[in-house]
Amino acid sequence: MKAGWRGVWRLWHRWLGLSIGLYLALMGATGAAVLFREEIEAARYRVSAGSGAAPLPADALVTVVRARYPDVAGKDLSRVDIPADSDVCRRFVFGGYDDLTRTRFVYIHPYTGATVSNRYVLRDPFGFIWAAHLFLLGGTRGMTWHGWLGIGATALLLTGLAAWLPTAMRQLRARFTAKGALPTARLLYDAHTLGGAAVLPLLLVLSVTGTAFPWEDALHKAFRLPESRPHRVPQEGTLPIPADALLRTAEQRLPDLRVRRLILPTKPTEVARVQMIARRPALLARATVTLNPYTGAVIAVTQEKETEGAERLLTILPALHFGAWGGTVGKMLYAIAGLAAPGLFLSGCYLYLRRRRKRA
Incomplete structure (x- = not known):
């Protein structure tokens, strides 16, 4: 030069x-x-289980949280983050990312259902760091x-x-x-x-x-990739099926992956989604199972490793960024x-x- x-x-x-x-x-x-969010939160929110105790079913925790916090700051319960370690609290997220001042993370004891932490994202030290980096x-x-x-x-x-x-x-x-x-x-x-x-x-x-x-x-x-259109389901006039049934269906479809997150519908016509991830480090490690929340029927299954061409390239870009x-x-x-x-x-x-x- x-x-x-x-x-x-x-x-x-x-x-x-x-x-x-x-x-x-x-x-x-x-x-x-x-990068080390999972490890940091595992240390912050690790709890001890009693002798022979088993974690409460996901649906029991969802029911408890919805009853305890029917509407936090005008935001409905939108997702449940499920750590790999059963001794770490489940994270329940109220609200989305459009207005972080009203988004709240609630950490629930997996064995008792007790609230361990209940904070707005921007008032939690690590939540503030997370929001600063992502948004x-x-x-x-x-x-x-x-x-x-x-x-x-x-x-x-x-x-x-x-x-x-x-x-x-x-x-x-x-x-x-x-x-x-x-x-x-x-x-x-x-x-x-x-x-x-x-x-x-x-x-x-x-x-x-x-x-x-x-x-x-x-x-x-x-x-020139096809636009992804959001899935919609007809309102069945019945209550959604238990969250555990949705998780079991996803695990049966992709038994080699573990459940990472359950995204719940916040409107009657929205679908439920179970996000999954490989048990060992991999570049294309994630998958999503989209389900009908009323019947449990599988609507779509998308896996990063099955993408091709330009779609795979665009999938690799964020996968590289995460470092996992x-x-x-x-x-x-x-x-x-x-x-x-x-x-x-x-x-x-x-x-x-x-x-x-x-x-x-």
């Missing part, structure tokens, strides 16, 4: 860093925590902001790569060599460039795949890259301010 172009890329990288760098740092830090605290509007800021973050990373690449391959080794005991500014410059180069591949994966979420509809249109495909090791590598982002932002700001002081 010619030296003149390096100056152009460096200039773009500098100004993108000053304008978008804080966003990338925030996403990296919060994302590192969200920038702005609900569905935050996803739109993610779409544009994510493009800027990807450009920031690519201009950094372009500014760092040597003009000749023989100089590549020098790019990976620190200069030793030098003034603080030089050490920070080495840390910024070497650290950035080391985590750049993972940060690019996270940035590109994270940016794909808000543009999902546009990408489907670009690849690599197990604990994969999530740790993602976390290291995420935590490096604030360091890159702070070191870049220091170098910029020092440069300005020298010119003044």
Whole structure:
């Protein structure tokens, strides 16, 4: 790469860093925590079972929660998250993501049905981190902001790569060599460039795949994929069947997967969905069984591993972002890259301010 172009890329990288760098740092830090959400919540909400005790049936817990919280802040019970460990509380979610100030998480003891925690998402420390990462605290509007800021973050990373690449391959080794005991500014410059180069591949994966979420509809249109139409069922005039029956049906259809989440209908004509996941780390690990909540009949079964062509590509993008495909090791590598982002932002700001002081 010619030296003149390096100056152009460096200039773009500098100004993108000053304008978008804080966003990338925030996403990296919060994302590192969200990666281990299951492990963190398993530690926070683990309970002890009595001798020979068995977890209460899902339908019994749903009935208890609906009776105890008939309408939390005007939001109906929308889903139940079921952890892999039976000794961890079930998470009942009231409301959706359109208005996070009214979304509430209720954690229920799996053996007694007692309420262990009942908080608005934004008033819970970890819930706040989760909402900041996924929605920038702005609900569905935050996803739109993610779409544009994510493009800027990807450009920031690519201009950094372009500014760092040597003009000749023989100089590549020098790019990976620190200069030793030098003034603080030089050490920070080495840390910024070497650290950035080391985590750049993972940060690019996270940035590109994270940016794909808000543009999902546009990408489907670009690849001319058929639009997914929401399923509807006629109101039977009877009560929905027990939640346990829905879960059993899903487990029978996909016995190699475990239940992860039960999404309940909030309107009479809506369907129920059971989201499932592979028992071992895998790239295409998720599946959804859509059911009639009144009869238990299976309406549709979708598995990520059965997708093809452009649909598979668009399925892989979010799957790569979650990090669960690599197990604990994969999530740790993602976390290291995420935590490096604030360091890159702070070191870049220091170098910029020092440069300005020298010119003044």
